[in-house]
Amino acid sequence: xxxxxxxxxxxxxxxxxxxxxxxxxxxxxxxxxxxxxxxxxxxxxxxxxxxxxxxxxxxxxxxxxxxxxxxxxxxxxxxxxxxxxxxxxxxxxxxxxxxxxxxxxxxxxxxxxxxxxxxxxxxxxxxxxxxxxxxxxxxxxxxxxxxxxxxxxxxxxxxxxxxxxxxxxxxxxxxxxxxxxxxxxx
Numbered sequence: 001x002x003x004x005x006x007x008x009x010x011x012x013x014x015x016x017x018x019x020x021x022x023x024x025x026x027x028x029x030x031x032x033x034x035x036x037x038x039x040x041x042x043x044x045x046x047x048x049x050x051x052x053x054x055x056x057x058x059x060x061x062x063x064x065x066x067x068x069x070x071x072x073x074x075x076x077x078x079x080x081x082x083x084x085x086x087x088x089x090x091x092x093x094x095x096x097x098x099x100x101x102x103x104x105x106x107x108x109x110x111x112x113x114x115x116x117x118x119x120x121x122x123x124x125x126x127x128x129x130x131x132x133x134x135x136x137x138x139x140x141x142x143x144x145x146x147x148x149x150x151x152x153x154x155x156x157x158x159x160x161x162x163x164x165x166x167x168x169x170x171x172x173x174x175x176x177x178x179x180x181x182x183x184x185x186x
Contacts, residue, residue, distance in 0.1 A: 037126060056091045057092050
């Protein structure tokens with residue numbers, strides 16, 4: 001069977017995808033090329049480009065989640081400890097799935113109540129459109145069900161230019177060490 005090349009598959013996917021044109025462009029671009037605007041847990045505007053060139057571990061969650069987000073935070077903490085053990089500096093970025101409910105103040109309270117005070121951890125909220133775009137680009141699907149945000153579990157390591165280098169999700173048979181850069185492994 002003849003398999004078309006990747007660009008043909010991507011073109012077909014974009015042509016028949018329900019995504020908006022802006023979202024389609026985002027899927028083609030590394031994360032740092034998005035024009036999305038974010039607010040951090042201190043109320044300051046930030047851009048993901050601030051971490052360009054640095055090791056970045058990124059995921060999504062929301063502050064009132066009681067099921068999967070605590071597991072995501074637990075795994076992120078384990079990854080932080082692995083990085084610390086190997087003396088690797090990295091930025092940990094958590095973007096809200098719930099841009100309406102997660103204000104910078106609620107993220108600040110979340111950070112404090114979960115004792116996540118390290119300066120390399122960043123809790124971000126954006127517009128609903130930017131949130132949907134980044135979730136699609138990262139492959140972190142979510143949807144609303146009544147008053148709940150339903151979502152999958154995924155943690156991603158970004159490359160220096162914002163491309164996804166490695167990821168860990170429910171289906172992955174990989175271990176947390178997957179998210180450690182190859183150059184830092186013994």
